[in-house]
Amino acid sequence: MAKVPEPVRTWLAERGYTVQGLEPVGGGDINQAYRVHTREGATFFLKRNPAAPADMFAREAEGLQALRTAPRGPTVPEPYLWGSDFLLLEDLRPAPRRPDYWPRFGRALAHVHQVHGPAFGFEHDNYIGLTPQPNPWTADGYAFFAQHRLLYQAQLAHRRGLLPAADVHAVERLATRLPELVPPQPPSLLHGDLWSGNALTDAHGGPAIIDPAAYYGWAEADLAMTALFGAFPDAFYRAYQEVRALEPGWRERFPIYNLYHLLNHLNLFGSGYLGSVRHILRRFS
CATH class of the missing domain: 3.90.1200.10 (Aminoglycoside phosphotransferase (APH), C-terminal lobe)
Structure with missing residues (x-):
């Protein structure tokens, strides 16, 4: 059973959140993905890969941060915390596509x-x-x-x-x-x-x-x-x-x-x- 990395628990606790559970999210070929549910009702997105290169998630976070700076660009999730085997992100909470x-x-x-x-x-x-x-x-x-x-x-x-x-x-x-x-x-x-x-x-x-x-x-x-x-x-x-x-x-x-x-x-x-x-x-x- 998947566990929330201790640095993630600590980061969330420092901001007033208590982990309630993990919901697996499909779709990835390389990493495991989960929605982190908290008792307070907030959700976060967690990517995990124990076999990842040590700096892989740091480099992904860097790319996300760069894309977030583009004026009038698409929505890009904010990277909150990362380590050698995990990346904690803003949960986009995807809704059905708009007609446009x-x-x-x-x-x-x-x-x-x-x-x-x-x-x-x-x-x-x-x-x-x-x-x-x-x-x-x-x-x-x-x-x-x-x-x-x-x-x-x-x-x-x-x-x-x-x-x-x-x-x-x-x-x-x-x-x-x-x-x-x-x-x-x-x-x-x-x-x-x-x-x-x-x-x-x-x-x-x-x-x-x-x-x-x-x-x-x-x-x-x-x-x-x-x-x-x-x-x-x-x-x-x-x-x-x-x-x-x-x-x-x-x-x-x-x-x-x-x-x-x-x-x-x-x-x-x-x-x-x-x-x-x-x-x-x-x-x-």
């Missing part, structure tokens, strides 16, 4: 992408799932995406015996072609892992985002992830462009960005993703 959920979400994400960093990267390296995500500050977006996204994942998969050398070479060829395939873009604040499972609602039915792998990068890369496992509705993309215009051909470029996530899934979940990786490499390398 998707247009509001599109505009809100565009406002996030209007926040620009000093370069490509982030304050610290963090994680995409359980995979380390290197974020060294890099002036050139093409070099950043090539070295610290595509090639990092490809070389990791090769070392693990999941990606043959010929496929690594194909990733290298694609990386050299990035300047001709991808338009110049400024370093925008990104969620970093924006598939449908990380797009929720807040207590009012409005858009909310969770579980970031945040960094400053190409905004189109964030949009591409929204289409990887079933695209968001067209209303989302139309509303996004009311705030922030996209270069022609943006949909056709999505597979280039999503190669990063498919390589990561290859590393996390195994050879079932190799075919999808090769499909993109045949098209673009």
Whole structure:
């Protein structure tokens, strides 16, 4: 039976709350999630993973804090307390989606992408799932995406015996072609892992985002992830462009960005993703 970490009990007690129980919450592939109920009626959201890298939840909290600073962005839960194996968050208490959920979400994400960093990267390296995500500050977006996204994942998969050398070479060829395939873009604040499972609602039915792998990068890369496992509705993309215009051909470029996530899934979940990786490499390398 799951237990509330002692630091969480102490933190809650210092604020006048007594833990009443834990309610398991499904949906995650990597962490266990619970709603913490208190005798006072307040609820909190708790993520646990005893096998997590020691700084994983600290880096997630850092990403949440960055996203919370974006003016007019989606709702982002406040991180309250974290340790090597847990993260305590604001409970979003999701309500049913409002009728205008998707247009509001599109505009809100565009406002996030209007926040620009000093370069490509982030304050610290963090994680995409359980995979380390290197974020060294890099002036050139093409070099950043090539070295610290595509090639990092490809070389990791090769070392693990999941990606043959010929496929690594194909990733290298694609990386050299990035300047001709991808338009110049400024370093925008990104969620970093924006598939449908990380797009929720807040207590009012409005858009909310969770579980970031945040960094400053190409905004189109964030949009591409929204289409990887079933695209968001067209209303989302139309509303996004009311705030922030996209270069022609943006949909056709999505597979280039999503190669990063498919390589990561290859590393996390195994050879079932190799075919999808090769499909993109045949098209673009």
